[in-house]
Amino acid sequence: MAARVIAARCRNIYGLKKKPHGLRNFCSSGDPGSVPLSQPLPSLPVPQYATVSNQTYDTKITTLENGLKVTSENKFGQFCTVGVLVDSGSRHEVEFPSGISHFLEKLAFNSTARFGNRDDILQQLEKYGGICDCQSSRDTIMYAVSADRKEVEPVVSLLSDVVLKPNITELEIEDTRRAIQFELEDLNMRPDPEPLLTELIHAAAFRDNTVGLPKLCPPDNILQIDQTTLFNYLSLHYVPSRMVLAGVGVKHEALVEAANKYIVGHKASWEGQGRYPVKMVDESIAQYTGGMRQLEKDMSNISLGPNKFPELTHVVIGLESCSYNEADFIPFAVLNMMMGGGGSFSAGGPGKGMYTRLYLNVLNRYHWMYNATAYHHSYEDTGLFCIHASAHPTEVRELVGVLVREFVRMAGPVGGVELSRAKTQLQSMLMMNLEARPIVFEDIGRQVLNNNTRKTPQEFCDMIAAVTEEDIRRVARRMLETKPSVAALGDLRQLHSYEDIQTGLASRDGQMPRRFTLFR
């Protein structure tokens, strides 16, 4: 009894309301117990249910009056992805020091006119449950934000700030320089030299021009790039006619309205800063030249831990393919899928499930081959089809012979099962990837940026299904008539000369010319 009185007095002192024992307060307005089950609770948001329907959401495209293209697809989901894609990349850096795109990628989402630093931006985004990212490639740079579906306007306003009004202070540039230096050192020390090899093969295939220019900042240029150079580059390339605002999971009208409010008519931070030395955008067309690039490197002691990593020499052989605008692009993609390949650890032997040509003919047959993978890089005006293989330095002669034979065999007969497997794999890879929202965003953004239309996945599937054996042999023949590009990394003592590789690829059966050497 005394306890109850004391408790009552305590509650009165602290002003606590007396709550009935056992009931917790869920509803801020009124008693949930008083609302019948047939009515929705008053303070909760109205639920939106997914409908089972065959309606596919179309991609809508609008061009605003300043040249900016706005595109969106209203995919169902709680979150949306909105971003800006700009037609700017390492291929446009001819008149500038190479490496500007690398800098811009690292400098993205830093201080702007409205936000003091990156932390402010991330805090703002946190309110919407959002994340942000910037990715640059050889011909495009993407700034993307994923956030809750309802918050389109604040997200577009943030994007406009980040893309058009960055401050690029001296401190940020210093930090970026250090980050890039670290990244370059890290790449050199890694056992897996994939990025280095991509740079080398592009530099070999497109000597000194557009797509062959380095994507990673060369070490000499790290100190040369400063705010003036960056603003000069931005003033030429970050113009509305070269940009696309893409959104997935948003209503098109809402996105257009937000674009009109936050992007159109806003002044960029580099305007009015005076005259810049470089005045014209480079509109070079990519020129495939072929050629060889070698990087001698001691790969014998590359492991960073106690376990020894095998010493490997990496060789990439490439030929010109076609741009993604041409009709032959789909057969090349099927050919790439048919060649397939990967690491020898996955090969596992027959029955494991790896049936692409590079697995069956190369990795399952030659135990010394560590990996053999086919890649297809395709750009607006050119393309590169290459095979990357690696083995111990003593096996390099054999390795090149094997690769050349595989290339020449691409123009030979194609099995029916092999072809249909490749087509089905490509179709399913396409459809499975397009279930993910960020990938849909990148797809619609890139397509609209380059072609002003968007081909639906269904159209692509139909085009893939229409590929025949004759198409594959025709594109392989077309490829074999171009000059080869070769990139090699590691211990290169046994590597063939470029002319031998050329002769091998031009021969009918893919046999390398025999060289009589006294010293093996």
Place this chain on the structure above:
Amino acid sequence: MKLWISALKNNHIPQRVLASHARTLCCYTSNHNTNFSSKSTRTRHVSNKSNFQGKQFLSANKPCRELSTSFSKETAIQNILLEENKLRTLEMIPKMRSIVTNEKVSVGAAVLVPLCTVKGVPSVLFTLRSSRLRSHQGEVSFPGGMCDSTDRDIVHTALRETEEELGIPSSSVDVWGSLKPIPDRLNLQRNTMTVVAVLGNVGEVDPAKLKLSPREVAAVFPLSFSHLLDPARQRYTTMKRRHDNYSYTMPVWLGGPHRVWGLTAIMLDQVLVAMATDWYRTVLRSSWRQCR
């Protein structure tokens, strides 16, 4: 204005009037003893002593026409292979900027730029190099090759190689002249070989009927002058030489069966500057930068 036009039609043209309106006149006939000369370098110079050769073109003897309209591009292209333009071209060549700087030159090579008409349309003939050749396989080029010790001069080399590769006899080629030498590779370290382009008119040609040498030539195709002078078919590529502060721009021609780029495009660019000065602006450009 009207008086002037009628005066032109009667060919009583005051010298000073012509001097100031030199650009807008066109007169492609040798029947009149007209001698226009002007202080400006963009003169239309017509010789009154033109001697026509056997295979000539229909428009040669047409009287002056279209004097009231300005000089049109189509007319220029139609008449681009005529004697008048030939003399104009030969005058223009020495005035053109030389691409070779003071690099060491070694063995020379010569190519023939085959100016021709295909079904009456003035064109230039190109060859597609065979994939079996080691250097520049599969690329578009002009017929030609390295100078032999037995050759009398550069022109002889070009004609001999053309005969070997395309089967066009040397006697049927009306040689106009040769352009200034162009270096084979813009590489300052190695010895650069220079190539001389020889302009020659091979007349009416049917590309399907030419006897090609299969070891060297995979295909032959013409591109008309209207195609080559169409700005929509032309792009450019700027190359940046690594480790150097040097960048250079080269033209590229698209739209034909094969892309024309590289050394062939440079030569074609020079040819068009020489032959169609008013309708073509050179794309070749090179620049050194302070910092890269």
